[in-house]
Amino acid sequence: MESKYKILAVDDEEKILDLIEDILLTSEDFSFEIKKAKSEAEAYEEIRKSQFDIAIIDLKLGEKGDEGIEIAKKIKSISPKTLIIIATAYPSLETAISALRLESHDYLIKPFTPEQLISSILRAIKKIKMREKEEIKLIENSNFNDFGEIIFVSEKMKKIMETVQKIAPVDCEVLITGESGVGKELVARTIHKLSRRSSKEFIAVNSAAIPENLIEAELFGYEKGAFTGANHTKKGLIECADGGTLFLDEICDMPPQSQAKLLRFLQEKTIRRLGSTKEIKLDVRVIAATNKDIENEVKEGKFREDLFWRINQVHIYIPPLRERKEDIPALANYFLKKYSVELGKEIEGFDEEAVKIFEKYPWPGNVREMQNVIKKIVIFSQNHIITKKDIPENIIENSKYPYITEDKREEILRIDEIKKKYLEEVIEKFDGDVREAQKFLGVSKSTFYRLLKKYNINPEKIKKSNQMK
Incomplete structure (x- = not known):
């Protein structure tokens, strides 16, 4: 028996979901783990819990007939490797274009036969195997x-x-x-992968993305009737991660009350669902991440000091890409090969000029930005070798100038404010007489007027203001 493939089937018709399950479970060549969802909410719940190899989605889902598109987009954003099979009872040029825009693997017209479904799934499995083989080969050969x-x-x-x-x-x-995009979650996943918990769940939570009034319910779960709308008991994300790893991204954005509850969990290793008095003992490793200066957040009272020391048993700082430029060619080549394989392109590499542009560009979005840029290059390139012509114009332009960090930018702005204030004071001292002000400053006429323009200073206004005093 081959590996077990995880499949998510999304359709608002129960009989279609049952049909898909029956067809796939009778396969003698492959083993499938099938999850079914009848609505957008159910689909999101499944996506939240695990990653799928293949998702079969009814395009015209929901009352408005657009939920299928949103679900497909959500899956691709969370799990880009998941292959999407679009199913529709209303085949048209419009639906075909929608499927194409979603980068779907296949397009099934309902009602489909068992043979048509199996054939589509087999093509998807073949693609998954090819991709896995290429990725293994790529990593093995990368050294x-x-x-x-x-x-x-x-x-x-x-x-x-x-x-x-x-x-x-x-x-x-x-x-x-x-910084954002340096690969904090990848490092967290690697820690999980190399740990004794690797066979259990790795659950990633973006603290900034969950509304403040929902974060406790999401993390700790709730009992039926705990609050308005709590129609059933639900496990929290911490409980879902039992035995595994919980990754809390953007932890500095967690509300104070939730910080206190998280601290208690880390100390006691127990939680209470909202609306319950029962203590649930859990075995969860917590890895936290932030792109903020967390020590400064502690000093300003925005983040609990006791929680900071609790999560900071080991601190890993990942430097931005601009501070490790020697990684740029290696990463660029990796992503080029990866997306060439995924998108069926035969691209061999970059020329020397293209690599130099990448090395000079500051990559403010770090590895994530590079990944997106190179995927875009692969999509649009018609060449076997990537040259300057294939690189987006903004990358080329911004590779010509040195990168200014946020701290440096603030320093420059402060200096500019001081210069502007001093220039205004000198002009005021001479009652708006630009010649006298120019002589006092000891600069040329052209330099003086350039400064007036740069700082948007009007000597006439200053003169009138003096006269009114």
């Missing part, structure tokens, strides 16, 4: 590391991954910091 998509050659990242290998088997809490 970079054994950490999946965490591609690196720099000494900075080597030291970080050495730390990851050391702490993964140890049940300690970990705090990962670094």
Whole structure:
């Protein structure tokens, strides 16, 4: 028996869902784990709990007939590797275009026969196998590391991954910091993968994405009747991660009350669902992450100091891509090969000029930005070698100038404010007489007027203001 493939079937008709399940469970060649959803809400609940190899989605789902599209978009955003099979009883040019825009793997017209469904699934499995084979080959041939998509050659990242290998088997809490897009979740997943918990769930939670009034219900769960709308008992994400790892991204955005409850869980390893007095003992490793200066957040009273020390048993800082430029060519080549395989393109690599542009560009969005840029390049390129012509104009333009960090930008703005104020004071001192002000400053006429323009200073207004005093 082959590997078990996870399939999500989404349709508002129960008989269609049962048909899909019956057809797939009779397969002698493949083993399937099938989850069914009759609505957008049910589909999101399944997506939240696990990743799927294939999703079969009714395009005209819901009252408005557009929920299928939204579900497909959600799946692709959360799990880009999931292959989408669109099913519709209303085949048209419009629905075909919708399926194409969603980058769907296949397009089934309802009612479909068992043979048509199996054929579509077999094509998807073939694609999955090819992709897995290419990814294994790519990683084996890369000589970079054994950490999946965490591609690196720099000494900075080597030291970080050495730390990851050391702490993964140890049940300690970990705090990962670094700018958006540096790969904090990838590092967290690697820690989970290398730990004794690897066979259990890894559940990622973006603290900033959950509304403040819902975060406790999401994390700790609730009992039926705990609040208006709580029509059934629901496990929280911490409980869903029992035996595994809970990744709390953007932890600095967690509300104070939730911080207190999280601290209690970390200390006691027990939770209480909302509306319940029963203590539930859990075994969960927590890995937290933030792109903010968490120590400063503690100083300003925005983040609990006791919680900070509790999650900061091991601290991993991931530097931005611009501070480890030697990783740029390695990452660029990895993503190029990855998306060439996924999108069926025969692209061999980058020319020297293209690599130099990438090395000079500051990548403010870090690895995530590079991944998106290179995927876009692969989609639109018609060449076997990527050249400057294939690179987006904004990347080329911004590779010409040195990158200014946020701190540096604020410093420049403060200096500009001081300069503007001083210039206004000098002009005021001479009652708006620009010649006298220019002489006092000891600058040329052209420089003086350039400064007036830069700081939007009107000497006449200053003169009138003086006269009115």
